[in-house]
Amino acid sequence: MFALYIVLPLALLIAGLAVAAFVWTVRSGQLDDIDTPPHRILFDDEGAIKAAMRDRREVR
Amino acid sequence: MSVALAQACRHCGLPAAGDFCCTGCEIVHRAIAENGLEHYYALRPEAAPAQATNASYVELDDPAFQKVHVQTSPDGLAHAALYLADLRCTACVWLVEATPRCLDGVRDVRVDLGRSRADVSWDPSTTSLAQIARHLDRIGHPAHPYRGVDRDKQRRKEDRALLIKLGVAGAAVGNLMLLAIALYAGLFNDMSAADAAFFRYASMFVAVPALSFSATPMFRTALGALRAHRLHLDLPLSIGIIAGLVWGTANVLRGVGDIYFDSLAMLVFLLLVARFIMLRHQRRASTAAELLLALTPTRARRVVNGIVEEVAIESIVTGDLVEVRAGETIPVDGVIETGTSAIDAGLLTGESRPVDVEPGKAVHAGTVNMAAPIIVRALAVGEQTRVGSLVQTIESMSSRKADIERLVDKIAARFVPIVTLGSLLTFVAWSIFASPQQGAEHAMALLIVTCPCALALATPLAVTVALGRAARRGILIKGADALERLATPGTMFVDKTGTLTVGRLEVTSWHGDIDARGLAAAVELGSAHPIARAFASCADPTGVATDIREELGRGIRGTVNGRQVVVGSPAWVQQQCRGDINRWIANVTRAAETPIAIAVDGTIVAVAGLADAVRPDAADAVRALGELGWHIEILSGDDARVAEAVGAKLGIAAHDCSGNVSPEGKRAYVELARKDRAVAMVGDGVNDAAAIAAATCGIAVSGATEIAIEAADVVLRNPSITGIATTAAGARATLATIRRSLKFSLAYNICAGALAVAGIIHPLIAALLMPASSLTVLASSLRSRAFRGDR
Numbered sequence: 001m002f003a004l005y006i007v008l009p010l011a012l013l014i015a016g017l018a019v020a021a022f023v024w025t026v027r028s029g030q031l032d033d034i035d036t037p038p039h040r041i042l043f044d045d046e047g048a049i050k051a052a053m054r055d056r057r058e059v060r
Numbered sequence: 061m062s063v064a065l066a067q068a069c070r071h072c073g074l075p076a077a078g079d080f081c082c083t084g085c086e087i088v089h090r091a092i093a094e095n096g097l098e099h100y101y102a103l104r105p106e107a108a109p110a111q112a113t114n115a116s117y118v119e120l121d122d123p124a125f126q127k128v129h130v131q132t133s134p135d136g137l138a139h140a141a142l143y144l145a146d147l148r149c150t151a152c153v154w155l156v157e158a159t160p161r162c163l164d165g166v167r168d169v170r171v172d173l174g175r176s177r178a179d180v181s182w183d184p185s186t187t188s189l190a191q192i193a194r195h196l197d198r199i200g201h202p203a204h205p206y207r208g209v210d211r212d213k214q215r216r217k218e219d220r221a222l223l224i225k226l227g228v229a230g231a232a233v234g235n236l237m238l239l240a241i242a243l244y245a246g247l248f249n250d251m252s253a254a255d256a257a258f259f260r261y262a263s264m265f266v267a268v269p270a271l272s273f274s275a276t277p278m279f280r281t282a283l284g285a286l287r288a289h290r291l292h293l294d295l296p297l298s299i300g301i302i303a304g305l306v307w308g309t310a311n312v313l314r315g316v317g318d319i320y321f322d323s324l325a326m327l328v329f330l331l332l333v334a335r336f337i338m339l340r341h342q343r344r345a346s347t348a349a350e351l352l353l354a355l356t357p358t359r360a361r362r363v364v365n366g367i368v369e370e371v372a373i374e375s376i377v378t379g380d381l382v383e384v385r386a387g388e389t390i391p392v393d394g395v396i397e398t399g400t401s402a403i404d405a406g407l408l409t410g411e412s413r414p415v416d417v418e419p420g421k422a423v424h425a426g427t428v429n430m431a432a433p434i435i436v437r438a439l440a441v442g443e444q445t446r447v448g449s450l451v452q453t454i455e456s457m458s459s460r461k462a463d464i465e466r467l468v469d470k471i472a473a474r475f476v477p478i479v480t481l482g483s484l485l486t487f488v489a490w491s492i493f494a495s496p497q498q499g500a501e502h503a504m505a506l507l508i509v510t511c512p513c514a515l516a517l518a519t520p521l522a523v524t525v526a527l528g529r530a531a532r533r534g535i536l537i538k539g540a541d542a543l544e545r546l547a548t549p550g551t552m553f554v555d556k557t558g559t560l561t562v563g564r565l566e567v568t569s570w571h572g573d574i575d576a577r578g579l580a581a582a583v584e585l586g587s588a589h590p591i592a593r594a595f596a597s598c599a600d601p602t603g604v605a606t607d608i609r610e611e612l613g614r615g616i617r618g619t620v621n622g623r624q625v626v627v628g629s630p631a632w633v634q635q636q637c638r639g640d641i642n643r644w645i646a647n648v649t650r651a652a653e654t655p656i657a658i659a660v661d662g663t664i665v666a667v668a669g670l671a672d673a674v675r676p677d678a679a680d681a682v683r684a685l686g687e688l689g690w691h692i693e694i695l696s697g698d699d700a701r702v703a704e705a706v707g708a709k710l711g712i713a714a715h716d717c718s719g720n721v722s723p724e725g726k727r728a729y730v731e732l733a734r735k736d737r738a739v740a741m742v743g744d745g746v747n748d749a750a751a752i753a754a755a756t757c758g759i760a761v762s763g764a765t766e767i768a769i770e771a772a773d774v775v776l777r778n779p780s781i782t783g784i785a786t787t788a789a790g791a792r793a794t795l796a797t798i799r800r801s802l803k804f805s806l807a808y809n810i811c812a813g814a815l816a817v818a819g820i821i822h823p824l825i826a827a828l829l830m831p832a833s834s835l836t837v838l839a840s841s842l843r844s845r846a847f848r849g850d851r
Contacts, residue, residue, distance in 0.1 A: 004255065004258065005258065008258070008259075008262055009262075011235075012235065012262065012265070012266065015231055015234075015235050018231065019227060019228055019231045022224075022227040022231075023224050023227065023228075026220050026223050026224050026227070027220065027224075029216075031220075031223060032172075032216055032219070032220070033172045033173070033174060033175070034174075035172070035173040035174035036153060036171055036172055036173040036174070039149070039150040039153050039154075039173065040153065042150050042154075043150075043154050043157075
């Protein structure tokens, strides 16, 4: 069971890193608004809109 | 009140040429109808199509305003936050965020849907905030300055701090459970002492820092309550957590004895989750209420040398001339310089009838100009106005609203001494009959396992479920304790004008020739006077009126289809026309209505009774509240006879209907009644706000003034007062749920406590009991009947 003495601290270290990452996301304001982003993924990106408009013009 | 001759679209309600405004709506309507789903139109909230106000928003460019609300960043861009009305869905977000594409100089618009807020940044040399606001207005989202920026910063800080604690506790739970499983498994298969000690040290290493950090909110409230010599539920929680951490650490260092780190971490995590969810729900309700506040006008029209300019209300000073158009709220206290009109002072005084005014008459800020444009010379502005001083008293009152003793805190007050005494007795008994060593062990175990986790979860869970459901029904509940305040029935004082009634004059009775209604409607069609509006909406006009002459305060005359029609006050009409109408007038005045005589070709043919009509759902609401045990009384600023007439229609006894009550009087009524029972106050006007703030629980109905919304604990968003009964019933159901959950969790505590006293508790049993009791409470809260149902 000697492996435990290395793996367990390692696992706790990784967990600590995850917590640190979480604290960073909160502090940088990424979780302040959790209502709007789910809507925002539905927007087409700019490039796609422009391409669509160009296509339409070409068809005409 | 625009004259819309176009029909409303059957699907979306927008003005349309035919049945529908566009093919899209027609297709959707057909799809709904073909599937037999027309009930949708009955269920959906009042169709409120996007509306542009066409305001100029120049006040947003006022330097005084910019100083407060606009920040400039080093790169020369200006930034401001705006409240946007009617933000609902993905399309709204997209449309608003696409502003930079439509308007040069706008760099970025970010929408926060939950807060109805948009953060705008623009280049001040190319465009202006007013221009941006005009654009947003035109696409259907009238913009208002976001007043709560500072408060928002504070809230965001609190939210982030809580979220971080939640995350840390969550990570601690996950890891501690894994470690605990290894230890519990070691119980059944021999684990070497060294391995077990290693796991115990690892647990301690995770638990002690993580839990002492994430449980600080509980420690802080417990300390605060102790300092105020009160017992709070967080006190037994803190005792349990601290006892668990200290005892656990001691046992790890000693190498013998039980540790409860995993159960403690689970407890802290669940408590934080409950707190976080409740906070979010409360924030949402208060944001919605604040949005209603932001909708009041902040601009006025100042007249300088005959030129009218729109300015921010703050820049009006005493002596300025202010133009007020029909339908607008008067922004200052002052006297009328030019113009005659009718003033609706309902929100300020509760008076339901319009008051006719002419040059030289005094008008007050907060009242509405109904009929024609007037120019007012300002005598008092801002806080010196009558409304301003009322607002100040209310603000000072709201801040010292007495706390009610919450149910859980009552239980905590008994819980703490019982558990402390129990663990002392356990220690003494085990020390005598076994050893002090065992005594300490079992006493500590008792403190830890009776830590009232489920007890602390019961209230937040039940309240959160209730707040969420209530918000979906248009009822905004600002604080968790508002529900507890409303749960015990007592006396409910209800304002009349605008609360029980629609707040608008209507023709409510007709004596004499019924056909004269069309003629009267034709004559009155063009006038903006409230009495004229009542006639115009009571019947279809039977022709087009010509030669219209309006005499303010008396009446109106005109020619319709070649017939002379006179409509006006009985005395004035009787001066010029024949007819015995005294009996009709007596009937009308007995019903507490305002008589208006109608004469055709020199003969009086009818008398109409005008009154502020009772809301169609008021009777239902009053009856439902009565069934819940509330005693309803009417407090009105209007005439006592009118109050009694409305009371009679709703089944409220005459001695419970008080008229001519001043705003201070309403507050006195509430404060007197509050001495011996729970008092709720329902109202909409400035005149109700002081009473709303003084009541155990204040309720503002839809269309209420800013200050009433501010003072209230509950705000109804739908134009129906059945919501009051729904809220009262919901509050009672919520409290019943809380009681049920408390019983469950107490039962668990007694079981766990008994096992600990008997000395047969084990961390594994605690680890199983704790989530079981929490899950029971969760299930019980979700099963709550509060704010459910099909009403």
